Amino acid sequence: MAATIDTRGYKYTPRNPRQSEVMQAWSTTRLFFLTGEGGTGKTDVAVGMAMADLFAKDASRPVRQIYLSRPTVACDEEYGFLEGSIEEKYAPWMNAFSSVMKRTGHTLQTLSKVMIPKPLGFARGDTIENAIWIVDEAQNCTAKQLRMIGSRLGRNAKIILAGDDDQVDLPGRGPCPLFRFAKVMEPDPEVSWIRFLPEDQCRDPFVTRFLKLTRDL
Secondary structure: OOOOEEEOOEEEOOOOHHHHHHHHHHHHOOEEEEEOOOOOOHHHHHHHHHHHHHHHOOOOOOOOEEEEEOOOOOOOOOOOOOOOOHHHHHHHHHHHHHHHHHHHOOOOOOOOOOEEEOOHHHOOOOOEOOEEEEEOOHHHOOHHHHHHHHOOEOOOEEEEEEEOHHHOOOOOOOOOHHHHHHHHHOOOOOEEEEEOOHHHOOOOHHHHHHHHHHOOO
C-alpha cells in the first residue's frame, strides 16, 4: 500500500489497497469516481487527501478551500419543511463528514473558513479554482446535477464523486447516473474510477458480514 503522507504536521495513512490507488492517482487526476459499498473508506480518503493538499500549502498548486456536498435525498423518509438558515437546513447532511473528520484530528468547526458546505442547489454558476470539491453519496445525484458538478471544474481544482450503487434513494430508480457517467468518463486521462471492494471494509467486521448476508434482500 501507499505510504503515509505527512504534510506540515498533518498525516494521512491509507487503510486498504483502494485508498492507496487513490493516493497514487492523486497528482494526475482532476475528476475521481470512488464507488463501492458503505464503510470501505471512500469519503475517508477523499477528505484525507484533500486535507493533505490544504496543509501542504504548495505555492505552485495552492488549495485554499475544500467544498463538501451531499444530495439532500433521505433514505425512505420525508422530513418536510426545515426551519432556519440555508446552513442550518443543510447541517444534517454534513454529519457523515463530521464523523470522517474525527480521524484527522480536526473538526468542521475549527476549519470552517476553509472547509465549506456547498448545497448542490446553489452551486450553479460557480467555478471551482484552487479548491477540492467532495460530493458524498453521489449515487443520489441526478444526471443533471452531475453535469452541473463536472462543468464547475476550474484551474487547479479537483472533484471527487463518491457513491454506492446499493444505496440509491432517487425516486423511480432506474440505472444509477453516477455509474453511467463514470463509465463514459473513465477513458479520459485526467479521470480515475476507483472501485472499492467488500474486503476494503474499514468498519467493524460485523458490518462486512451484515452487508454480505443481506445484499440480495
